[in-house]
Amino acid sequence: MKYALMTAAEIHRFGIERILPHVRKEGIEVEVVNVDFDRDPQIIGRLEGRPALVLVRTAMYPDKGKIDALTTQRFLEWAAQRQALPLFASVGLACMKYPDRTDVADEEVMGQPIRNGGFAVAYQGLVSLAPRHS
Numbered sequence: 156m157k158y159a160l161m162t163a164a165e166i167h168r169f170g171i172e173r174i175l176p177h178v179r180k181e182g183i184e185v186e187v188v189n190v191d192f193d194r195d196p197q198i199i200g201r202l203e204g205r206p207a208l209v210l211v212r213t214a215m216y217p218d219k220g221k222i223d224a225l226t227t228q229r230f231l232e233w234a235a236q237r238q239a240l241p242l243f244a245s246v247g248l249a250c251m252k253y254p255d256r257t258d259v260a261d262e263e264v265m266g267q268p269i270r271n272g273g274f275a276v277a278y279q280g281l282v283s284l285a286p287r288h289s
Contacts, residue, residue, distance in 0.1 A: 158253065158254060158267075158269045158270065158271075158272070159269075159270040159271075160267060160268050160269060160270060161268040161269075161270050163192065164192040165268070165270070166213050166215065166248065166268050167190065167192050167211075167213055168190040169213065169248070169268075169274075170211060170212075170213025170220065170246035170248065170276075171188065171190055171197050171198070171211050171213070171246075172190075173246065173248075173274075173276045173278070174211065174244055174246055174276070174278050175188065175198075177278055177280070178198060178209065178244065178281065181280060181281055182202050182203065183198065183200045183201070183202050183207055183209065183242075183281075184200045184201045184202070185198055185199075185200040186199050186200045186201065187199040187200070195210055195226070195229075195230060195233075196208040196209055196210050196211075196230070197209060197210060197211040197244075198211065198244075202240055202242075205238075205239070205240055206237055206238060206239035206240065207239060207240040207242055208230070208233070208234050208237070208239045208240065208241055208242065209242045209243070209244055209281065210222060210226075210230055210241075210242070210243050210244070210284075211243075211244045211246060212243075212244075212245060212246065213246040213247075213248060214246070214247055214248070215247075215248055215249070215250075215266045215267070215268055216247060216248065216249035216250070216262075216265045216266040217247075217249075217262075217266065218247060219245045219246065219247035219277055220244070220245040220246045220247065221245060222243060227284060230284065231284060231285075231286070234284075234285075240283065240285065241283070241284040241285055242281045242282065242283060242284065243281065243282045243283075243284050244278065244280075244281055244282075245278070245279070245282070246276065246277070246278050247276070247277035247278070248268065248274045248275070248276060248277075249265045249266070249274060249275045249277070250264060250265050250266070250267055250268065250269050250272045250273070250274055251265065251272075251273050251274060251275050252272055252273030253269065253272055253273075254269065254270070254271040254272055256273065259272075
């Protein structure tokens with residue numbers, strides 16, 4: 156049976172939407188959410204009164220979202236200019252149910268972004284990208 160798949164932009168939006176409640180529980184007062192696939196950061200807010208910027212990257216099973224060195228460097232510079240906390244949220248999605256709500260048992264299918272499927276979300280919290288000073 157063939158199911159429609161989400162686009163990369165839909166996966167991106169889905170990951171952001173799924174972690175927003177968790178980000179709020181971590182203390183971020185969310186002011187702006189940007190789901191545009193080509194723009195960073197995805198979440199702008201405040202943490203303990205200080206500006207906070209959150210990059211979100213989402214990937215399908217068995218991977219989790221990651222950022223490359225160039226993106227990290229640009230983001231750190233951008234955050235420093237704004238005196239903001241640079242944070243990263245890595246999201247992994249695994250398709251666990253087909254749209255008809257039957258269970259996915261095949262590991263290969265778990266890595267497919269099946270539109271209207273049921274997903275498990277792997278998210279372990281915000282990670283600070285701020286440089287450490289000795």
